[in-house]
Amino acid sequence: MGAGPEEIAHAVARLRAGGVVAFPTETVYGLGADALNPDAVARVFSLKGRPATNPLIVHVCDESMARRVAADGAWTRDAQALARAFWPGPLTIVVARAPGVPGIVTGGGPTVAVRCPDHHVTLALIEGFGGPLVGPSANPSGGVSPTTPDHVHAAFAPEDVLVLDGGACRGGIESTVVSLVGPEPAVLRRGPIGPDEIARVLGRPVASPAPGAAAPGDAPAPSPGMQPRHYAPRTRLILLPGADPGEAFAGRADRVVVLSIDAPAPRPGVTVIPMPRDAPGYAARLYAALREADTLGADLIAVQTPPGRGPLWDAIRDRLARAAEREPGAQLPP
Numbered sequence: 001m002g003a004g005p006e007e008i009a010h011a012v013a014r015l016r017a018g019g020v021v022a023f024p025t026e027t028v029y030g031l032g033a034d035a036l037n038p039d040a041v042a043r044v045f046s047l048k049g050r051p052a053t054n055p056l057i058v059h060v061c062d063e064s065m066a067r068r069v070a071a072d073g074a075w076t077r078d079a080q081a082l083a084r085a086f087w088p089g090p091l092t093i094v095v096a097r098a099p100g101v102p103g104i105v106t107g108g109g110p111t112v113a114v115r116c117p118d119h120h121v122t123l124a125l126i127e128g129f130g131g132p133l134v135g136p137s138a139n140p141s142g143g144v145s146p147t148t149p150d151h152v153h154a155a156f157a158p159e160d161v162l163v164l165d166g167g168a169c170r171g172g173i174e175s176t177v178v179s180l181v182g183p184e185p186a187v188l189r190r191g192p193i194g195p196d197e198i199a200r201v202l203g204r205p206v207a208s209p210a211p212g213a214a215a216p217g218d219a220p221a222p223s224p225g226m227q228p229r230h231y232a233p234r235t236r237l238i239l240l241p242g243a244d245p246g247e248a249f250a251g252r253a254d255r256v257v258v259l260s261i262d263a264p265a266p267r268p269g270v271t272v273i274p275m276p277r278d279a280p281g282y283a284a285r286l287y288a289a290l291r292e293a294d295t296l297g298a299d300l301i302a303v304q305t306p307p308g309r310g311p312l313w314d315a316i317r318d319r320l321a322r323a324a325e326r327e328p329g330a331q332l333p334p
């Protein structure tokens with residue numbers, strides 16, 4: 001599905017010229033550029049409006065390319081074990097960076113985040129290019145990540161960004177970020193692969209933040225994606241517990257969009273966007289649903305906090321908490 005060999009060759013040429021190419025992954029679309037070309041990487045920062053202190057993920061097509069961006073000896077047995085268990089897939093591994101990786105990629109820091117995405121179009125792109133690509137989510141900084149080519153087209157001009165079509169993303173929630181640089185492995189950003197799965201592969205405990213909470217350790221902002229407000233639509237968003245969040249808005253004058261897995265009864269002034277009950281379905285739908293809600297011109301988006309258990313539901317609640325203006329369980333605004 002999506003881009004074929006000709007489009008991929010065209011995209012490779014753009015990358016070689018220092019240009020920016022949006023690529024599909026199994027999680028969300030990424031904004032790609034040559035990770036070893038500081039000017040190309042600077043273009044990505046400026047297109048996104050991303051603070052220079054927030055480092056980018058480097059995308060590789062296999063483990064040997066990952067070794068090229070890691071410092072000597074930094075691609076440890078732990079890194080190998082994780083890559084072999086979860087790549088290609090939604091796990092980003094943070095290790096000490098090789099001197100050849102430009103400082104702009106890593107926010108000036110000594111570590112690099114590496115991931116091999118599970119999408120045939122992008123694996124072919126990286127292989128054809130022959131080197132690693134930076135790839136932050138292809139959205140203006142702080143906004144909702146894109147899960148379709150149209151989401152990317154809506155944010156960037158065609159002369160700035162070539163979009164490779166890989167259809168709608170299967171996963172819908174950004175990769176898990178795990179750091180191997182501290183005294184113990186630590187999840188910095190929750191994602192589809194849970195801390196328990198990582199711990200099982202490593203054979204030792206893995207630190208992890210509570211959904212929506214700051215990262216473990218007291219280092220200042222080890223992973224800026226952990227900033228409390230992130231992944232947010234433009235419209236105010238609140239989280240609501242309970243099975244019928246539509247009820248909370250009965251008789252109110254403001255226009256509300258409710259995202260709910262329970263299909264609450266229709267009420268005047270309340271538009272319901274029904275959400276899937278299963279975690280993979282919910283994750284794949286979430287960002288598109290938030291974008292739809294944003295276009296409805298409502299005063300407020302209210303999301304029923306989904307109750308499910310497991311790593312993917314934890315990651316979903318983490319993103320919802322970051323998109324929300326208030327903490328889960330907060331009172332309805334007056």
Ligand code: TXA
Pocket residue numbers: 025027028029030031054055056057090092094106109111112113115117135136137138173174175176177188189222223224225226
């Ligand atoms: O699924 C994904 O990871 C998507 C697709 C496109 O691969 N990419 C993505 O990139 O979500 P971005 O830039 O939106 O989020 C990258 C996260 C941020 O939270 C960033 O702070 C963190 O990874 N990060 C990047 N480099 C890091 C490093 N060296 N140390 C710690 N955290 C890092």
Ligand code: MG
Pocket residue numbers: 136137145
């Ligand atoms: Mg992002």
